[in-house]
Amino acid sequence: MDFSESYRCSLLPAYSPDGRFIAAAVEYRLVVREVESLKVVQIYSCLDKIHRIEWSANGKYVLCGLYSRGIVQVWSVEDPEWACKIDEGPAGIKHCRWSPDGLSVVLVADFCVRMTIWSLVDRKCTYLPGPKHASKGIAFSPRADQLAVLERKDCKDWLALYSTSSGWELQARLQLPTLDAADLSWSPDSSKLAVWDSALTYAVHVLGADGEALGSYSAYGDGLGVRSVGWSPGGDLLAVGSYDQVVRVLNGVTWQPLLECHHGSPVDEPAQVAVYQEVEEPRGVLAPLQLQQQQSPAAKRDTRARYLVCPLPVEVTNITPPTNKPNPKLGVGSIAWSPNSSLLATVNANMPHAVWIWDVLSASLAAVLVHIGSVRSMAWSPAGDYLAVGTGNCRVYVWTAEGASIVHIPLAGFSASQLAWAPDGSSFALMDQEAFCCAYVTS
Numbered sequence: 001m002d003f004s005e006s007y008r009c010s011l012l013p014a015y016s017p018d019g020r021f022i023a024a025a026v027e028y029r030l031v032v033r034e035v036e037s038l039k040v041v042q043i044y045s046c047l048d049k050i051h052r053i054e055w056s057a058n059g060k061y062v063l064c065g066l067y068s069r070g071i072v073q074v075w076s077v078e079d080p081e082w083a084c085k086i087d088e089g090p091a092g093i094k095h096c097r098w099s100p101d102g103l104s105v106v107l108v109a110d111f112c113v114r115m116t117i118w119s120l121v122d123r124k125c126t127y128l129p130g131p132k133h134a135s136k137g138i139a140f141s142p143r144a145d146q147l148a149v150l151e152r153k154d155c156k157d158w159l160a161l162y163s164t165s166s167g168w169e170l171q172a173r174l175q176l177p178t179l180d181a182a183d184l185s186w187s188p189d190s191s192k193l194a195v196w197d198s199a200l201t202y203a204v205h206v207l208g209a210d211g212e213a214l215g216s217y218s219a220y221g222d223g224l225g226v227r228s229v230g231w232s233p234g235g236d237l238l239a240v241g242s243y244d245q246v247v248r249v250l251n252g253v254t255w256q257p258l259l260e261c262h263h264g265s266p267v268d269e270p271a272q273v274a275v276y277q278e279v280e281e282p283r284g285v286l287a288p289l290q291l292q293q294q295q296s297p298a299a300k301r302d303t304r305a306r307y308l309v310c311p312l313p314v315e316v317t318n319i320t321p322p323t324n325k326p327n328p329k330l331g332v333g334s335i336a337w338s339p340n341s342s343l344l345a346t347v348n349a350n351m352p353h354a355v356w357i358w359d360v361l362s363a364s365l366a367a368v369l370v371h372i373g374s375v376r377s378m379a380w381s382p383a384g385d386y387l388a389v390g391t392g393n394c395r396v397y398v399w400t401a402e403g404a405s406i407v408h409i410p411l412a413g414f415s416a417s418q419l420a421w422a423p424d425g426s427s428f429a430l431m432d433q434e435a436f437c438c439a440y441v442t443s
Contacts, residue, residue: 001322001396001398001407001438001439001440001441002073002439002440002442003409003410003438003440004038004435004438004439005038005068005132005411005437006411006414006435006436006437007024007031007033007038007435007436007437008024008026008435009024009025009026009431009434009435009436010025010026010049010050010434011024011050011052011053011245012295012418012420012429012431012436013429013431013436014053014054014055014062014075015035015055015420015421015422015423015429016055016056016059016418017057017058017059017423018059018423019035019422019423019424019426020034020035020055020059021033021034021035021041021059021077021439022034022035022038022422022429023053023055023062024053024436025050025053025064027049027050027246028042028045028046028047028048028049028050029043029044029046029050029266030043030044030046030050030053030062030075031037031043031047031063031190032044032062032077032262035422035426035427035438038058038438041077042075042077042080044062044064044073044075044080044083046064046073046084046252046303047065047066047069047071047073048066048068048069048071049066049068050064050065050066051065051066051067051068051372052064052065052096053065054096054097055098056098056102057098057100057101057102058101058102060076060077060078060102061069061075061076061077061102061120062074062077063075063096063097063098065093065095065096066093067092067093067094070087070088070089070091070092070093070110070390071085071086071087071088071093072085072086072088072093072105073085074086074105074120074161074224076299079392080095083269086105086107086118088109088116089354091109091113091114091116092109092110093107093108093109093132093151094109094110094112094134094135095107095108095109095134095135096108097138098192098283099117099140099164100140100144100336101144101164101165102382103119103120103398104117104118104119105117105118105120105122106138106147108130108131108135108138108363109130109135111130112130112131112132112133112134113130114127114128114129114130115127115128115129115130115131115149115236116128116139117168117239126167126168128149128160128162128168128299129151129160130151130197131149131150131151131152132150132152132157132181133183136150136182137149137182137183137184138150139184139185139186140164141186141190141209142186142187142188142189142190143189143190143347144164144165145163145164145165145190145210146161146162146163146171146190147161147164147168148160148161148162148183148184148193149161149162150176150183150184150195151173156175156176156349157176157178157179157180157181157243158174158175158176159173159174159184159195159207159211160172160173161173161209161210161211164227167274169185171210172210172211173312174211175311176195176196176205176404177203177216178195178196178197178203178205179198179200179203179206180197180198180200180201180202180341181195181196181197181198181200182196182197182198182199182226183195183196183229184196185229185230185231185235186231187231187235187252188231188232188233188234188235189197189235189341190209190211191204191208191209191235192206192208192214192235192252193206193207193208193209194207194229194231194238195207196225196226196227196229196240197225198225199224199225199226199227199385199390200224200225201219201225202219202220202221202223202224202226203216203218203225203226204216204218204226204229204240204250204255205237206255210412212440214255215254215255216255217240217248217250217255217256217257219240219242219244219246219248219257220244222241222332223244224242224243224244224330225242225243225244226240226241226242226243226252227241227242227330227331227332227333228240228241228332228334229241229331229335229336230335230336230337231337231422232337232341232342232360233337233338233339233341234341235252235283236251236252236341237249237251237258237341237360238250238252238255239335239337239344241267241331241332241333241334241335241346242405243330245262245263245330245331245332245348245350245376246260246261246262246263246332246393247249247260247261247266247335247344247346247358248260248261248264249261249344249360257365259358259360259363261344261346261356261358261365263346263348263350263351263354263356264404265314265315265316265317265318265330265351266312266313266314266315266316267313267314267365267368268312268313268314269312270364270365271312273312273364273365273366273367273368273405274309274350274366274367274368274404275309275310275312275314275367275368275370276305276308276309276310276367276368276369276370276404277307277308277309277310277314277370278305278306278307278308278369278370278371278372278397278406279305279306279307279308280303280304280305280372281305281306282302282303284286305372305395305406305408306406307369307404307405309407314370316350316351316353316354316368317351317353318350319350319351319352320350321349321350329349329350329352330349330350330392331348331349331350332346332347332348332349333347333348333349334346334347334375334378335371336379336380336387337380338380338383338384338385338387339380339382339383339384340384340385341360341425342359342360342361343357343358343359343360343366343380343385344357344358344360345357345358345378345380345387346358347375347378350435352374352375353370353371353372353373353374353375354368354369354370354371354375355368355369355371355375355378355387355389355397355399355430357387357399359370363397367404369389369397369398369399369404371389371391371397372393373391373392373393374390374391374392375389376390376391376392376417377389377390377418377419378390379418379419379420379421379428380421381421381425381428381441382421382422382423382424382425383424383425383426385400385401386398386400386427386441387399387400388415388419388421388428388439390416390418390419390430391414391416391417392416392417392432393415393416394409394413394414394415394416394440395407395409395416396419396430397415407439409430409437409438409439412438413432414430414435414437415432416430416431416432416433417431417432417433418430418431419431425441426438426440426441427440427441428441
């Protein structure tokens with residue numbers, strides 16, 4: 001794996017859809033670079049600090065959300081003389097995004113009082129009723145022909161479906177059986193829509209593209225409910241992570257569990273599971289596992305690390321969150337499917353140092369990666385079963401079916417906490433607090 005130099009940024013950089021360019025926000029400036037050489041292609045100056053960047057689907061434009069000013073600026077990569085500014089005035093902007101065709105910008109006003117769709121073609125705007133959430137609960141279908149929006153009216157949840165091809169015409173508005181809908185997600189084939197309740201109720205409801213109820217699932221009635229949901233790339237499975245530290249993989253026909261992934265300690269089954277434990281080697285000498293917890297941060301700066309394959313059973317540290325603080329870190333909050341739907345990677349907040357990798361085809365645990373630091377981010381390569389993990393230090397953790405490895409980032413003071421893959425899987429961007437670099441995957 002090869003690494004680039006580091007460059008300043010204030011947000012996680014975004015790859016263009018074709019993978020040719022990467023855009024990074026540096027306070028009020030937008031810098032677009034070529035991915036292969038990281039040569040600067042364009043630099044744009046915005047009116048204020050950039051809070052969000054997003055590429056259009058055609059890769060021709062970059063959207064910059066300046067939330068503190070209630071402004072969105074759009075820049076053209078092909079024509080540096082072309083620019084667009086959308087000012088929402090007193091309404092403000094809470095969130096912004098592109099429409100699927102890359103020709104319209106969707107804005108949610110402060111306090112979710114309204115949703116506005118601005119056309120870059122004819123400069124017209126369309127006003128829609130205010131959504132329930134600013135960033136969650138709003139999703140375009142992968143087929144790009146529908147927009148689904150969660151709404152709240154008269155203390156009840158509603159789902160609004162709009163047509164993107166007929167002037168944002170309302171196709172249906174139906175009441176949901178949820179008590180407090182948290183979010184929604186389209187299936188990859190655009191035929192189904194999953195809606196789930198807030199943490200107070202375990203309930204997942206599946207609807208058709210026309211709003212018809214297809215099924216519901218609830219694992220239990222008491223206790224905190226759903227925390228994360230993810231469709232498999234094939235669209236025939238739905239993974240539901242919950243606060244009871246279990247991921248349930250639902251059948252796409254019966255909406256009942258095919259597989260239950262329990263995050264328990266010690267890890268002692270199945271017999272073929274590989275547990276990789278990160279250990280550090282100070283001054284070239286491998287330190288015993290018991291010594292890792294006794295070393296000060298200063299003593300660890302010049303250390304290197306590697307994975308040890310541990311014999312079963314293996315204890316995974318389970319952290320009990322404080323009961324006197326709100327929003328406790330509990331349950332499975334991160335779910336990531338491999339591109340071919342055969343593997344599922346999860347992170348349980350009760351065991352924040354571990355990444356669990358499940359073989360869905362054999363309905364068993366395939367591997368566990370146990371780290372010294374807490375997992376900050378993980379993502380599968382779009383090109384195959386290649387998982388990258390970041391824990392906020394100077395290393396990148398990589399897992400494939402052949403094994404796991406630790407790659408040291410050769411940049412002084414760089415701590416990788418966030419990562420994002422290029423669309424072709426040839427590289428991924430790593431970000432620490434004020435800079436980013438690119439890691440290039442070599443065969």
